[in-house]
Amino acid sequence: MIGKLKGLVDSYGDDHVILDVQGVGYLVHCSGRTLQALPKAGEAAALFIETFVREDMIRLYGFATLAEKSWFLLLQNVQGVGSKVALNVLSTLSPAELANAVALGDKVTVARANGVGPKVAARIVAELKDKAPGFSSVDPAVAGLAAQIEERQAPGPVADAVSALVNLGYAQLQASAAIAAALREAGEGADAAKLIRLGLKELAR
CATH class of the missing domain: 2.40.50.140 (Nucleic acid-binding proteins)
Incomplete structure (x- = not known):
């Protein structure tokens, strides 16, 4: 071998x-x-x-790396993902980006890969979330915020701020990370406008 x-x-x-x-x-x-x-x-x-x-x-x-190889093999455990689709995913997302997307349940980011539809993306994040925790470096605050947004439990200003950044062209993962950082700085009572302003400042760094 x-x-x-x-x-x-x-x-x-x-x-x-x-x-x-x-x-x-x-x-x-x-x-x-x-x-x-x-x-x-x-x-x-x-x-x-x-x-x-x-x-x-x-x-x-x-x-190029053992992490990329590991993800290639992991991805093919998911129904509907063969070697070609696995390479397409790894062409679109780095191992770190894929790990964070899976940790956050970010189906939209995974679905950016050629040949990956919404159903396959949903299976990837659902089936691999518990199989590859060692690859993820995501901030727990970001993961928690993303989960709240996914379950429609995030406070209105937070959800609105993340949605605004996504509408500006940022990926869900980037938007959640930026607003999580903004929330830490501004405090729980901040309105959407302030969170958006601080989030954009964070993204500009």
């Missing part, structure tokens, strides 16, 4: 890299993020590898 490959980048395809390891060219499928992080042709690179063996093919998948 191949666990890691180190060699020279030979060439790139739309979803893969050919890595020359002592004269043998390995075709390795990768997420868009990993492909973008690799050096140009002729330079040295290393990838963690997961090998899929089937009756009609052997396919290698490469990852």
